[in-house]
Amino acid sequence: LALLLGCLLTLPGAASATDDRAGFVCVEGARFVLDGKPYRFAGANFWYGAYLGAPDGIGDRARLRAELDQLRAAGIDNLRVLAMSEASDFRRGVDPAIMTAPGPLEGGPLDRSMFDERLLQGLDVLLDEMGRRDMKAVLYLNNFWQWSGGMSQYVAWFTGEPVFDPDESGDWNGFMQNSARFYAIPEAQKLYRNAIKAVITRRNSINGKAYADDPTVMSWQLANEPRPGSDADGHANFPAYRQWIHDTAGYIRSLAPKQLVSTGSEGAMGSLRDDDLYIIAHASPNVDYLTFHLWPSNWGWMDHDDPVARLESGLETSLAYIDRHIDIAGKLDKPIVLSEFGLDRDGGSYDPASRVTARDRFYRAILARLLERAKAGDAIAGSNFWAWGGRGRTTNPDFMWKAGDPFTGDPPQEPQGLFSLFDSDASTLEIVSGHAKAMKAVD
Numbered sequence: 001l002a003l004l005l006g007c008l009l010t011l012p013g014a015a016s017a018t019d020d021r022a023g024f025v026c027v028e029g030a031r032f033v034l035d036g037k038p039y040r041f042a043g044a045n046f047w048y049g050a051y052l053g054a055p056d057g058i059g060d061r062a063r064l065r066a067e068l069d070q071l072r073a074a075g076i077d078n079l080r081v082l083a084m085s086e087a088s089d090f091r092r093g094v095d096p097a098i099m100t101a102p103g104p105l106e107g108g109p110l111d112r113s114m115f116d117e118r119l120l121q122g123l124d125v126l127l128d129e130m131g132r133r134d135m136k137a138v139l140y141l142n143n144f145w146q147w148s149g150g151m152s153q154y155v156a157w158f159t160g161e162p163v164f165d166p167d168e169s170g171d172w173n174g175f176m177q178n179s180a181r182f183y184a185i186p187e188a189q190k191l192y193r194n195a196i197k198a199v200i201t202r203r204n205s206i207n208g209k210a211y212a213d214d215p216t217v218m219s220w221q222l223a224n225e226p227r228p229g230s231d232a233d234g235h236a237n238f239p240a241y242r243q244w245i246h247d248t249a250g251y252i253r254s255l256a257p258k259q260l261v262s263t264g265s266e267g268a269m270g271s272l273r274d275d276d277l278y279i280i281a282h283a284s285p286n287v288d289y290l291t292f293h294l295w296p297s298n299w300g301w302m303d304h305d306d307p308v309a310r311l312e313s314g315l316e317t318s319l320a321y322i323d324r325h326i327d328i329a330g331k332l333d334k335p336i337v338l339s340e341f342g343l344d345r346d347g348g349s350y351d352p353a354s355r356v357t358a359r360d361r362f363y364r365a366i367l368a369r370l371l372e373r374a375k376a377g378d379a380i381a382g383s384n385f386w387a388w389g390g391r392g393r394t395t396n397p398d399f400m401w402k403a404g405d406p407f408t409g410d411p412p413q414e415p416q417g418l419f420s421l422f423d424s425d426a427s428t429l430e431i432v433s434g435h436a437k438a439m440k441a442v443d
């Protein structure tokens, strides 16, 4: 009640010294509130932000600071960041990883030696630099996919089986079913909770702030794109998935009562393509706000190698997907964020110098719909494009990332340049920047 009152009673623009929620993003019905004013934003996915903040040899702090300045100047001030990765044998897994090996299970003293302190220092630097720029961070603590180890790595650790690697087998349905085993392996959940606790209870080595007391952290996400399993076979896992969401969100809330909790879901497309299952999974009072993603070329609504070809029909389907999810959020009386969206460059090129006419049309149309719905007083609060690539460039002939390469917005499992929005993509950045300004102006 104190936390809610703290949100409700904060005088507009004048966070009182005694209000311990000053600076934190709160939820009031289907809206975010920050220091007594509506909080709406245009943000970016910056999955590698903690990696850039790591010491030399892994990170590039000069690049990090310069690119945070560029994003801040564009009004792009909400960043969604990977906050936990697991060492893995995946062919396309990021290396190094934050969790180097499975440590002791919940109950004993936290063994912090199982974490790569260089990468957690990277997160410290990122949060400190973001805080100095009045930016907000959304931090996800696991991954349904293989590119950061993720749930399938936990499954391998606790079943003794080799990792189920979709980049080797090409069997994505089998991979998704394998990842979903994570929800029902008690030992995996204990280790996962230790990883959650290690991050959330961390004290920033740069500025001394406890993460759970740092208003830079807007919210904690259970994972990146958690799904119940494959569309064909995932229904049997749904009860365990739903319970996992409720229990884990409650655990995070117990560690970070001043910050928000969300799942990281893609929406119906990540809920066995079923709106009702998405609603059921997100009805838990422990879930503060909803997330959904939008991937027309991944989901077959447009074509990776020619996004212009089915652009208009793909846009129509995309806009309908947006409206459906904003309507669901209204029914659940929770804010909603489009926390990933992206489209390929023209002709499916990975070249940062290539044209982005389809992408710019897509970004412009999507963001216009979000603004229209926000102005109508609907539950949409913001978005994060996928993904900021900044000055990251690959020189590899196969465009695939390997350890030691510069980071781009595309994680290791995808060609570098697939969806990245590079620092040179001025037209697209301008679209996002204009949207950021317009969203902030909505009263």
Ligand SMILES: O=C1NC[C@H](CO)[C@@H](O)[C@@H]1O
Pocket: 145, 224, 225, 295, 298, 340, 386, 410, 411, 414, 419
């Ligand atoms: O979370 C994600 N969603 C879609 C991205 C692009 O395919 C992908 O890289 C990432 O795993």
